[in-house]
Amino acid sequence: MAESPAGEPREEASLALEDPIYREAVIDLLGAIAYGEISAFERLAEDAKLSPTLEDKVAIATMAATELGHVTLLRDRLADLGADPYAAMAPFREPIDLFHAHTAPSDWYEGLVKAYVGDGLAADFYREIAAYLDVRTRDLIIASLSDAGHSQFVIDRVRRAIAEDPRLGGRLALWGRRLMGEALTQAQRVAAEREPLSALLAGGVDRPGLDLAAIGRMFARITELHAARMLELGLDS
Amino acid sequence: MAESPAGEPREEASLALEDPIYREAVIDLLGAIAYGEISAFERLAEDAKLSPTLEDKVAIATMAATELGHVTLLRDRLADLGADPYAAMAPFREPIDLFHAHTAPSDWYEGLVKAYVGDGLAADFYREIAAYLDVRTRDLIIASLSDAGHSQFVIDRVRRAIAEDPRLGGRLALWGRRLMGEALTQAQRVAAEREPLSALLAGGVDRPGLDLAAIGRMFARITELHAARMLELGLDS
Numbered sequence: 001m002a003e004s005p006a007g008e009p010r011e012e013a014s015l016a017l018e019d020p021i022y023r024e025a026v027i028d029l030l031g032a033i034a035y036g037e038i039s040a041f042e043r044l045a046e047d048a049k050l051s052p053t054l055e056d057k058v059a060i061a062t063m064a065a066t067e068l069g070h071v072t073l074l075r076d077r078l079a080d081l082g083a084d085p086y087a088a089m090a091p092f093r094e095p096i097d098l099f100h101a102h103t104a105p106s107d108w109y110e111g112l113v114k115a116y117v118g119d120g121l122a123a124d125f126y127r128e129i130a131a132y133l134d135v136r137t138r139d140l141i142i143a144s145l146s147d148a149g150h151s152q153f154v155i156d157r158v159r160r161a162i163a164e165d166p167r168l169g170g171r172l173a174l175w176g177r178r179l180m181g182e183a184l185t186q187a188q189r190v191a192a193e194r195e196p197l198s199a200l201l202a203g204g205v206d207r208p209g210l211d212l213a214a215i216g217r218m219f220a221r222i223t224e225l226h227a228a229r230m231l232e233l234g235l236d237s
Numbered sequence: 238m239a240e241s242p243a244g245e246p247r248e249e250a251s252l253a254l255e256d257p258i259y260r261e262a263v264i265d266l267l268g269a270i271a272y273g274e275i276s277a278f279e280r281l282a283e284d285a286k287l288s289p290t291l292e293d294k295v296a297i298a299t300m301a302a303t304e305l306g307h308v309t310l311l312r313d314r315l316a317d318l319g320a321d322p323y324a325a326m327a328p329f330r331e332p333i334d335l336f337h338a339h340t341a342p343s344d345w346y347e348g349l350v351k352a353y354v355g356d357g358l359a360a361d362f363y364r365e366i367a368a369y370l371d372v373r374t375r376d377l378i379i380a381s382l383s384d385a386g387h388s389q390f391v392i393d394r395v396r397r398a399i400a401e402d403p404r405l406g407g408r409l410a411l412w413g414r415r416l417m418g419e420a421l422t423q424a425q426r427v428a429a430e431r432e433p434l435s436a437l438l439a440g441g442v443d444r445p446g447l448d449l450a451a452i453g454r455m456f457a458r459i460t461e462l463h464a465a466r467m468l469e470l471g472l473d474s
Binding site for chain 1: 272275278279282283285286290291292294295298299301302305306308309312323326327330
């Protein structure tokens with residue numbers, strides 16, 4: 001490692017990262033998150049074109065810029081771990097691009113719901129995994145998932161639009177379910193294809209993992225948080 | 238003003254801004270720069286799609302995010318001045334959008350040259366005007382024009398590509414001239430249409446302005462800096 005903070009977390013991180021399988025899993029995970037953020041930047045920048053006002057455009061563009069801002073941290077950490085950051089991201093391009101191709105918003109409000117719900121789902125999922133990691137990696141992941149308070153903008157806009165046109169609520173509720181379905185499809189695909197990542201969840205000789213029941217509980221928590229977010233937007237989940 | 242730094246600059250800014258014509262010109266100028274940055278964000282995000290590698294994509298996307306990051310400062314200052322920031326930007330949408338419509342890059346390298354040369358031209362022009370303004374406004378403008386060191390990336394990429402394919406140099410040199418021509422066309426249009434801005438350059442009873450000779454010298458300086466930038470890229474201007 002080129003650099004690391006002083007104190008306990010450094011020691012813990014170094015020790016855990018001496019296990020090549022764990023290290024590979026962390027590289028995988030950081031690569032996935034980094035590509036997810038690059039991809040989120042691109043999609044939000046694209047959605048910004050649909051903005052009804054310049055103010056809305058700046059709000060969405062700022063969300064895009066925030067996502068991209070996280071990439072630098074992840075990229076630097078990947079390099080510290082001795083990985084080629086872009087090679088680490090490469091395996092996740094196809095599933096993440098497919099997720100976006102299958103969930104291209106057809107209007108401004110679908111874009112807003114996707115920004116809020118999709119970003120939230122990804123963040124919940126990565127936070128769940130982060131709980132099994134060394135402190136330093138966990139802190140990095142949590143820092144790279146912060147949304148800098150843009151959620152309130154989405155909630156306000158979506159709730160106001162539904163109040164004006166209640167039928168929009170029905171359409172957006174279906175849209176939220178589709179986002180959840182596509183996210184699960186691609187997450188399953190990644191779990192099946194990326195052995196280091198699945199091994200991380202399954203645990204190792206000296207590292208606790210998740211059994212099937214624990215994985216079930218994890219998905220239950222993610223589903224609950226998704227429902228809470230939909231409710232915040234004024235939508236059934 | 239809602240807030241301002243302590244000391245002399247505050248006094249000077251307050252005094253100058255008591256002149257409603259000056260204040261209107263500053264609002265115009267900050268509005269123009271802010272819309273220019275939003276628009277640059279959009280174009281760079283669009284150009285990022287043409288990136289040959291993920292690393293290049295992140296580099297261009299980071300330039301886009303940097304441009305957008307400046308908007309917050311300008312928007313807050315416009316609000317401090319009692320202006321509706323988005324209304325202040327509105328008059329500049331058409332000329333700036335037209336500039337971009339007339340200079341849509343046809344490939345990755347045209348996009349890179351435009352990012353470097355177009356951004357540089359705008360920055361030189363605004364810096365020239367900033368020299369006639371109160372310290373606080375001047376500092377804000379200069380801060381909002383910093384490119385956070387992304388230029389080197391463009392220079393490296395363009396020079397390397399020309400070394401591999403010298404014909405590209407001829408095409409990009411023509412492209413640079415076209416960018417300059419379009420920028421001048423739109424700048425002239427803005428000068429003709431936005432009275433407060435032209436009045437700022439022309440000066441007032443108690444404020445020095447630019448006579449025709451001074452405007453000529455200003456354009457000579459801008460042209461020289463443009464030529465220097467083209468040379469940095471390995472291109473004739």
